[in-house]
Amino acid sequence: MAKHDKIDVGISTILNPVPVVMVSCCGKEPEKESDRPNIITIAWAGTVNSEPPMVSVSIRKSRHSHILISETGEFVVNLVNKQLAKPCDLCGVKSGADIDKFKTCGLNAVKAEGLDYAYAIKEAPVSLSCKVVSVTELGSHDMFVAKVVAVTADSYLLDDKGKICLDNANLVAYNHGEYFLLGKKIGFFGYSLASEEILRRRLGD
Numbered sequence: 001m002a003k004h005d006k007i008d009v010g011i012s013t014i015l016n017p018v019p020v021v022m023v024s025c026c027g028k029e030p031e032k033e034s035d036r037p038n039i040i041t042i043a044w045a046g047t048v049n050s051e052p053p054m055v056s057v058s059i060r061k062s063r064h065s066h067i068l069i070s071e072t073g074e075f076v077v078n079l080v081n082k083q084l085a086k087p088c089d090l091c092g093v094k095s096g097a098d099i100d101k102f103k104t105c106g107l108n109a110v111k112a113e114g115l116d117y118a119y120a121i122k123e124a125p126v127s128l129s130c131k132v133v134s135v136t137e138l139g140s141h142d143m144f145v146a147k148v149v150a151v152t153a154d155s156y157l158l159d160d161k162g163k164i165c166l167d168n169a170n171l172v173a174y175n176h177g178e179y180f181l182l183g184k185k186i187g188f189f190g191y192s193l194a195s196e197e198i199l200r201r202r203l204g205d
């Protein structure tokens with residue numbers, strides 16, 4: 001067969017790569033074990049609007065985090081870097097109903113900017129505070145669509161003009177069941193139309 005001859009590989013969610021994020025959340029009474037700050041790993045996350053900035057996360061009803069987020073209408077999307085890859089995986093295979101994932105992973109919960117209940121992960125390079133605006137039952141998952149009400153980033157990610165440089169964040173992507181560290185920059189928005197000089201300056205050789 002020739003390389004581009006097509007084979008039906010079955011219907012699935014093979015859209016890849018996707019971000020993998022650590023979504024932190026908390027109940028209304030964090031001193032109670034069932035309401036303590038929690039982290040769920042989510043691969044079904046996406047940006048769904050620019051103005052206002054909005055994201056979605058799809059969560060199965062069976063997840064402990066589903067209860068917490070439904071109760072408060074709040075969560076924090078924490079981006080995952082190389083250092084957080086293992087904790088991220090652990091938060092995706094253990095339930096907050098059984099263990100304290102912040103404690104188990106050695107992570108610190110810090111009050112999330114702009115929210116009343118949810119905590120952010122201190123060790124995450126970037127955290128998006130989110131308020132739920134709608135919940136849609138899709139089948140296996142419920143999709144929580146939320147407004148981003150604040151974003152915080154580690155100071156080392158800002159350049160001298162205050163611009164966030166995510167190139168330096170060592171971010172992780174999820175590709176068909178496996179975690180990958182983002183690799184070499186090969187282009188940028190609109191680079192197909194950029195001059196040779198700009199390409200050299202922004203991409204090197």
Ligand SMILES: Cc1cc2nc3c(=O)[nH]c(=O)nc-3n(C[C@H](O)[C@H](O)[C@H](O)COP(=O)(O)O)c2cc1C
Pocket residue numbers: 020038039040041042043044045058059060062063064065066088089091092093094095096097141174
């Ligand atoms: C890489 C990865 C991605 C995941 N993505 C999702 C997801 O998008 N939605 C979901 O409901 N569960 C997802 N899970 C499973 C949950 O993270 C997992 O069931 C977790 O233990 C639930 O935690 P909780 O009970 O404390 O909420 C994922 C797990 C992993 C490892």
